[in-house]
Amino acid sequence: MDGNNYLSVNSLTKYIRRKFDADPYLRNVFVKGELSNVKIHPSGHIYFTLKDDKSRIQSAMFRTAAKDLKFKPEEGMNVLITGDVNVYEASGQYQLYVQSMQPDGVGALYLAYEQLKNELAKEGLFDARWKQSLPVLPRTIGVITAQSGAALRDICSTIQRRYPLASIVLFPAIVQGPQAAPSIVRSIEQASSYGSLDVLIIGRGGGSIEDLWAFNEETVARAIFSCKIPIISAVGHETDTTIADFVSDRRAPTPTAAAELAVPSREELFERILDRKRSIYKSFSNQIKHERKRLQHFQQSYPLQFPERLYRPFTERLSGLSDRLVRNKSELTVNRKAEHERLQRMLLFYSPEQKIKDGTKNASLLTERLTRSILQELRTKKDRFETSIRMLKALNPLDIMDRGFSIVYKDGNVSNSIEDFITGEQIQVRVQDGVLDAEIKSIRTNVVVSKFL
Structure with missing residues (x-):
């Protein structure tokens, strides 16, 4: 068969895809199953496998659809999905393109609430060690809520009734709908930079979980945690509990109760x-x-x-001490007078002229004694020097040479035994007036020489 009649892989895949596109039953299908191999891409796309006990299908949820999810898809979660089935041409596999997803058996908002609550609890945002104490006598109270809501009226009337000395600063915010969370975060930042707030009340009136959802957003929870002002959360009614309640420093069941917590009566x-x-x-x-x-x-x-x-x-x-003082004064005067007279007599006896004469005489005696000592020391040193000269002269080998003796050197060292020499060896002989270079002709032992020829 001619090769031109064969389809390429790409052409076959495109044909199959057109078949999927033309099938109305593969549009807007409702499928339930278990999530597996969940991968949340940094771009916002979510890729996973949807399976049951017999089959599985590759699935993808693109960012435009995933941004509306209230919860985080996790491994093993049972979900209800709406989407389209089509062929992914690059791999030739069919897969499910998800448009919406919700948990099977539990509400999406409730699941998202539990997931975020557990995550923030693990991070320690709910720990009591981070809770700030409320001031006893606050001067300025900040309020974050809707400008026209009943919560604001309840808070203001309660504060004015209980503690009119406090002033109230409103930071209006949207408390319901898609723009609520960013609006609440901006108001918290404004309150933090205000500079003179003693306590901050954040809240609104009651409603459904959808109405209160802004207070379950992660951005709001982290903004409350980062705020340096003590915060009282007053969201909904007494039975309503939000993430903001757990992060705040104190929780009040209603806005009115929050005002009662903020100020004393x-x-x-x-x-x-x-x-x-x-x-x-x-x-x-x-x-x-x-x-x-x-x-x-x-x-x-x-x-x-x-x-x-x-x-x-x-x-x-005091009387005794006065008597002693008088007696001591008299005795001291007599003693000082006697000492004065004694010193005067000494001065008359030892006149300056007499002291000069005595000093001159002592100096002469000392000079004479010093001269005798120096002469005696010089004589002693001279005798020792002459004795040392005689000893050195007696021991001087050069003087011995004057009497006919000589010194034999071998390799520059003095030798005095025939055992140091061999026949034919060159030696040096030191005599009184020079050095002789000689050669050993023969070696004799125990020879007595009576006369040199």
Whole structure:
């Protein structure tokens, strides 16, 4: 068969794809199954395998559809999917292109809520160690809520009734719908940069989970956690619980309760002041009574009834010390006078002229003694020097040569034994007036020479 009649792989794949496109039953199909091999691409696309106990199909959910998901697809999750079935030409495989996805058996929002709650709890955003304490007497209170909502009216009326000294600063925000989370985050940032807020209330009235969903967004939770101002969360009614409630420093079941947490009651403060006043008055009264009793006790004591007996010992001691002072003064005067007279006599006896004469005489004696000592030392040193010269001269080998002796050198070293030499060896002989180079002709032992020829 002619090769031109064969289809290419690409042509066959395109033909199959057209068949998928033409089949209306492969459009907007509803499929349920279990997620497997879930891969969330950084671009926002999600790729996974949808399977049951008998079959599986490759699936893809592109970013435009995935951005509307309220929860995070995870391995093993059972889901309900709506999408189209078509062929992926590059691999020739058919796959499911997902348009929407929701959990099977539980609401998507509830699942997203649980997922984010668990994730933030693992990070420690709910830990009590991060919770800030509320001020006892706040001056300025910030409120983040809808500008026209009932929550704002409840908060303002409660604060004015309980603690009118506090001022209220509103940071209006959208609290429902797609733009709610970014709006709440911006308001938290504005409140953080305001500079003089003591406490911040964030909340709104009740509603469905969809209505309250902005307070379950991760961006809002992290903005609350990062805020340095103590935050009271007041979202919905008492039965409503959001992620913002867990992250905030305190949770109030309603906006009115949040205002009650933020400020003290005026009546309670008055009562506390009165109690403190009564306590202080009672304390001072008791102290005055105690001091009055002490005073009475001291007034009735023996020393205060006879005060002269207190200072009598000191008067007697003062008198004794005065007498001693007079006696010591007289004795000191007599002693100083005698010492003065003695020094005058010494000055008359030892006149400057006499001191000069005595000093001159002592100097002459010392000079004479020094001269004798130097001469004696010189004689001693001279005798020792002459003795050393005689000894050195006696030991000088050159003087020995004057008497006819000589010194034999071999290789520059002095040799004094025939065992150091061999016949025919060159040697040097040092005599009194020079050095002789010689050669050994023969070696004889124990030879007595009486006369040199």
